[in-house]
Amino acid sequence: MAKRPPIANRVKQLREAHDGMSQAALAKEIGVTRQTVIAIEQGRYSPSLESAFRIARVFGVGLEDVFSWDEAQDS
Amino acid sequence: MSFREKTAWGMGLILIVAGAWYFSKIVSVSSALGHTSPPDLRFFIGYVTLVVITSIIVNVVLAIMSGQEANAPVDEREKAILDKAGHWSGYVLAVGAFGGLWHFGWLGDGNLLFHIIFGALMLSQIAEYAFQIFLYRRGV
Numbered sequence: 001m002a003k004r005p006p007i008a009n010r011v012k013q014l015r016e017a018h019d020g021m022s023q024a025a026l027a028k029e030i031g032v033t034r035q036t037v038i039a040i041e042q043g044r045y046s047p048s049l050e051s052a053f054r055i056a057r058v059f060g061v062g063l064e065d066v067f068s069w070d071e072a073q074d075s
Numbered sequence: 076m077s078f079r080e081k082t083a084w085g086m087g088l089i090l091i092v093a094g095a096w097y098f099s100k101i102v103s104v105s106s107a108l109g110h111t112s113p114p115d116l117r118f119f120i121g122y123v124t125l126v127v128i129t130s131i132i133v134n135v136v137l138a139i140m141s142g143q144e145a146n147a148p149v150d151e152r153e154k155a156i157l158d159k160a161g162h163w164s165g166y167v168l169a170v171g172a173f174g175g176l177w178h179f180g181w182l183g184d185g186n187l188l189f190h191i192i193f194g195a196l197m198l199s200q201i202a203e204y205a206f207q208i209f210l211y212r213r214g215v
Binding site for chain 1: 077080144147150151152153211213214215
Protein backbone atom coordinates (compact mmCIF):
# COMPACT_ATOMS: atom_id res chain seq x y z
CA MET A 1 0.00 0.00 0.00
CA ALA A 2 1.28 3.47 -0.85
CA LYS A 3 2.58 5.32 2.20
CA ARG A 4 0.53 8.38 3.07
CA PRO A 5 2.53 11.61 3.10
CA PRO A 6 3.09 13.00 6.62
CA ILE A 7 1.28 16.22 5.78
CA ALA A 8 -2.09 17.10 7.29
CA ASN A 9 -4.35 19.73 5.79
CA ARG A 10 -7.47 21.75 6.52
CA VAL A 11 -8.60 22.08 2.92
CA LYS A 12 -12.03 20.57 3.56
CA GLN A 13 -12.70 22.78 6.61
CA LEU A 14 -11.53 25.91 4.78
CA ARG A 15 -13.59 25.01 1.72
CA GLU A 16 -16.71 24.52 3.80
CA ALA A 17 -16.06 27.77 5.68
CA HIS A 18 -15.66 29.51 2.33
CA ASP A 19 -19.42 29.60 1.58
CA GLY A 20 -19.40 25.84 1.11
CA MET A 21 -17.17 26.04 -1.92
CA SER A 22 -17.44 22.85 -3.96
CA GLN A 23 -14.50 20.57 -4.68
CA ALA A 24 -15.02 21.20 -8.39
CA ALA A 25 -14.86 24.99 -7.88
CA LEU A 26 -11.65 24.72 -5.85
CA ALA A 27 -10.19 22.36 -8.44
CA LYS A 28 -10.93 24.88 -11.18
CA GLU A 29 -9.37 27.71 -9.15
CA ILE A 30 -6.09 25.87 -8.65
CA GLY A 31 -5.97 24.10 -12.02
CA VAL A 32 -6.32 20.45 -11.03
CA THR A 33 -9.05 17.83 -11.35
CA ARG A 34 -11.77 17.35 -8.73
CA GLN A 35 -10.29 13.90 -7.98
CA THR A 36 -7.01 15.57 -7.07
CA VAL A 37 -8.79 17.87 -4.60
CA ILE A 38 -10.49 14.80 -3.12
CA ALA A 39 -7.11 13.04 -2.85
CA ILE A 40 -5.58 16.09 -1.13
CA GLU A 41 -8.46 16.31 1.36
CA GLN A 42 -8.17 12.61 2.14
CA GLY A 43 -4.40 12.91 2.63
CA ARG A 44 -3.66 10.56 -0.26
CA TYR A 45 -1.74 13.20 -2.17
CA SER A 46 0.50 16.11 -1.22
CA PRO A 47 0.17 18.89 -3.76
CA SER A 48 3.12 20.63 -5.35
CA LEU A 49 4.35 23.80 -3.67
CA GLU A 50 2.72 25.86 -6.42
CA SER A 51 -0.68 24.22 -5.92
CA ALA A 52 -0.32 24.53 -2.14
CA PHE A 53 0.22 28.27 -2.51
CA ARG A 54 -2.70 28.49 -4.93
CA ILE A 55 -4.97 26.77 -2.39
CA ALA A 56 -3.84 29.12 0.39
CA ARG A 57 -4.43 32.13 -1.87
CA VAL A 58 -7.95 30.97 -2.75
CA PHE A 59 -8.83 30.99 0.95
CA GLY A 60 -6.80 34.12 1.70
CA VAL A 61 -4.70 32.45 4.39
CA GLY A 62 -1.07 31.48 4.87
CA LEU A 63 0.39 28.18 3.76
CA GLU A 64 0.71 26.90 7.33
CA ASP A 65 -2.95 27.64 7.98
CA VAL A 66 -3.75 25.05 5.32
CA PHE A 67 -0.95 22.49 5.64
CA SER A 68 0.92 21.17 8.65
CA TRP A 69 3.46 18.46 9.39
CA ASP A 70 1.82 15.33 10.79
CA GLU A 71 4.19 13.95 13.43
CA ALA A 72 2.06 10.86 14.04
CA GLN A 73 2.09 9.92 10.35
CA ASP A 74 5.83 10.60 10.16
CA SER A 75 6.77 8.20 12.98
CA MET B 76 -13.94 7.50 -10.57
CA SER B 77 -12.02 9.87 -12.82
CA PHE B 78 -12.06 9.72 -16.61
CA ARG B 79 -8.45 8.53 -16.72
CA GLU B 80 -9.04 5.79 -14.17
CA LYS B 81 -12.02 4.56 -16.20
CA THR B 82 -9.79 4.63 -19.28
CA ALA B 83 -7.15 2.58 -17.45
CA TRP B 84 -9.79 -0.02 -16.51
CA GLY B 85 -11.08 -0.13 -20.09
CA MET B 86 -7.66 -0.40 -21.71
CA GLY B 87 -6.47 -2.97 -19.17
CA LEU B 88 -9.48 -5.20 -19.82
CA ILE B 89 -9.14 -4.82 -23.60
CA LEU B 90 -5.47 -5.84 -23.46
CA ILE B 91 -6.23 -8.83 -21.21
CA VAL B 92 -8.98 -10.10 -23.53
CA ALA B 93 -6.97 -9.47 -26.73
CA GLY B 94 -3.83 -11.02 -25.20
CA ALA B 95 -5.77 -14.07 -24.06
CA TRP B 96 -7.21 -14.45 -27.58
CA TYR B 97 -3.77 -14.10 -29.18
CA PHE B 98 -2.05 -16.61 -26.92
CA SER B 99 -4.93 -19.09 -27.10
CA LYS B 100 -4.36 -19.13 -30.87
CA ILE B 101 -0.59 -19.53 -30.46
CA VAL B 102 -1.02 -22.36 -27.94
CA SER B 103 -3.53 -24.18 -30.13
CA VAL B 104 -1.27 -23.93 -33.22
CA SER B 105 1.76 -25.00 -31.15
CA SER B 106 -0.17 -28.02 -29.85
CA ALA B 107 -1.13 -29.02 -33.38
CA LEU B 108 2.45 -28.62 -34.67
CA GLY B 109 4.03 -30.37 -31.69
CA HIS B 110 6.53 -27.54 -31.25
CA THR B 111 6.47 -23.78 -30.62
CA SER B 112 4.47 -22.03 -33.31
CA PRO B 113 6.40 -19.53 -35.45
CA PRO B 114 5.21 -15.90 -35.31
CA ASP B 115 1.97 -15.72 -37.28
CA LEU B 116 1.21 -12.41 -38.98
CA ARG B 117 -2.52 -13.19 -39.12
CA PHE B 118 -2.78 -13.46 -35.33
CA PHE B 119 -0.55 -10.43 -34.86
CA ILE B 120 -2.71 -8.30 -37.19
CA GLY B 121 -5.84 -9.70 -35.53
CA TYR B 122 -4.51 -8.72 -32.11
CA VAL B 123 -3.55 -5.19 -33.18
CA THR B 124 -6.87 -4.66 -35.01
CA LEU B 125 -8.85 -5.91 -32.01
CA VAL B 126 -6.95 -3.62 -29.62
CA VAL B 127 -7.14 -0.54 -31.87
CA ILE B 128 -10.85 -0.85 -32.71
CA THR B 129 -12.05 -1.71 -29.20
CA SER B 130 -9.86 0.96 -27.58
CA ILE B 131 -11.27 3.62 -29.94
CA ILE B 132 -14.82 2.54 -29.10
CA VAL B 133 -14.16 2.41 -25.35
CA ASN B 134 -12.38 5.78 -25.31
CA VAL B 135 -15.11 7.49 -27.35
CA VAL B 136 -17.86 6.07 -25.11
CA LEU B 137 -15.99 7.09 -21.93
CA ALA B 138 -15.29 10.57 -23.33
CA ILE B 139 -18.98 11.06 -24.14
CA MET B 140 -19.97 9.85 -20.66
CA SER B 141 -17.37 12.03 -18.92
CA GLY B 142 -18.13 15.27 -20.75
CA GLN B 143 -15.69 18.12 -20.15
CA GLU B 144 -13.48 16.05 -17.85
CA ALA B 145 -12.28 14.11 -20.90
CA ASN B 146 -10.87 17.29 -22.44
CA ALA B 147 -9.09 18.46 -19.30
CA PRO B 148 -5.29 18.30 -19.46
CA VAL B 149 -3.41 15.91 -17.18
CA ASP B 150 -2.85 17.59 -13.83
CA GLU B 151 0.17 17.27 -11.53
CA ARG B 152 -1.18 14.27 -9.58
CA GLU B 153 -2.18 12.39 -12.73
CA LYS B 154 1.20 13.12 -14.29
CA ALA B 155 2.94 11.68 -11.20
CA ILE B 156 0.71 8.59 -11.42
CA LEU B 157 1.39 8.09 -15.14
CA ASP B 158 5.14 8.56 -14.62
CA LYS B 159 5.34 6.11 -11.72
CA ALA B 160 3.15 3.49 -13.42
CA GLY B 161 5.25 3.76 -16.59
CA HIS B 162 8.43 3.39 -14.55
CA TRP B 163 7.19 0.27 -12.71
CA SER B 164 5.87 -1.33 -15.89
CA GLY B 165 9.35 -0.94 -17.39
CA TYR B 166 10.56 -3.48 -14.82
CA VAL B 167 7.89 -5.94 -15.95
CA LEU B 168 9.08 -5.58 -19.54
CA ALA B 169 12.72 -5.96 -18.47
CA VAL B 170 11.98 -9.16 -16.51
CA GLY B 171 10.09 -10.58 -19.51
CA ALA B 172 12.86 -9.64 -21.93
CA PHE B 173 15.57 -11.20 -19.75
CA GLY B 174 13.36 -14.27 -19.27
CA GLY B 175 13.08 -14.59 -23.03
CA LEU B 176 16.81 -14.21 -23.54
CA TRP B 177 17.52 -16.73 -20.78
CA HIS B 178 15.16 -19.24 -22.44
CA PHE B 179 16.79 -18.61 -25.81
CA GLY B 180 20.23 -19.16 -24.30
CA TRP B 181 19.12 -22.53 -22.91
CA LEU B 182 16.74 -23.79 -25.58
CA GLY B 183 17.80 -21.86 -28.68
CA ASP B 184 14.14 -21.55 -29.66
CA GLY B 185 13.73 -18.28 -31.59
CA ASN B 186 9.97 -18.73 -31.87
CA LEU B 187 9.67 -19.02 -28.12
CA LEU B 188 11.86 -15.93 -27.74
CA PHE B 189 9.47 -13.99 -30.00
CA HIS B 190 6.40 -15.09 -28.03
CA ILE B 191 8.00 -14.35 -24.66
CA ILE B 192 9.11 -10.87 -25.73
CA PHE B 193 5.72 -10.11 -27.29
CA GLY B 194 3.99 -11.47 -24.17
CA ALA B 195 6.24 -9.29 -21.99
CA LEU B 196 5.23 -6.25 -24.05
CA MET B 197 1.56 -7.09 -23.55
CA LEU B 198 2.04 -7.83 -19.86
CA SER B 199 3.98 -4.64 -19.20
CA GLN B 200 1.21 -2.61 -20.84
CA ILE B 201 -1.43 -4.38 -18.75
CA ALA B 202 0.74 -3.86 -15.65
CA GLU B 203 1.03 -0.16 -16.46
CA TYR B 204 -2.75 0.23 -16.40
CA ALA B 205 -2.98 -1.90 -13.24
CA PHE B 206 -0.36 0.30 -11.53
CA GLN B 207 -2.24 3.40 -12.63
CA ILE B 208 -5.46 2.08 -11.08
CA PHE B 209 -3.58 1.16 -7.89
CA LEU B 210 -2.05 4.64 -7.63
CA TYR B 211 -5.32 6.42 -8.44
CA ARG B 212 -6.96 4.54 -5.57
CA ARG B 213 -4.17 4.34 -2.99
CA GLY B 214 -2.41 7.62 -3.60
CA VAL B 215 0.86 8.58 -5.18
